[in-house]
Amino acid sequence: QVQVVESGGGLVQAGGSLRLSCAASGIAFRNTNIRWYRQAPGKQRDWVAAITLGGLTNYADSVKGRFTISRDYAENTVYLQMNSLQPEDTGIYLCNVQSGPRNYWGQGTQVTVSS
Numbered sequence: 001q002v003q004v005v006e007s008g009g010g011l012v013q014a015g016g017s018l019r020l021s022c023a024a025s026g027i028a029f030r031n032t033n034i035r036w037y038r039q040a041p042g043k044q045r046d047w048v049a050a051i052t053l054g055g056l057t058n059y060a061d062s063v064k065g066r067f068t069i070s071r072d073y074a075e076n077t078v079y080l081q082m083n084s085l086q087p088e089d090t091g092i093y094l095c096n097v098q099s100g101p102r103n104y105w106g107q108g109t110q111v112t113v114s115s
Contacts, residue, residue: 009109022095040091
């Protein structure tokens, strides 16, 4: 069974920081691509950041320069360091794990940024 679990969300003031974690189990982690998405109430789900099995990264324009995605192969975990948070960053953050043709989702972790 593949399990994806996000954690690290919370309530912060504008300008603050959070680090999200995405832990994957039951999968060959070294062969996965990982993507973070977020969704605010009444809005579509937007892609935020991605990291390939080889460690290459990419970011949405809205977060580039503020967010950093990384992975720890030994711990089967991907991190999303979020700095200079703004109210527009508020939403449920979801981790998507791609292994070959298959995709697995976690339940999400809530991030709320107050002004």
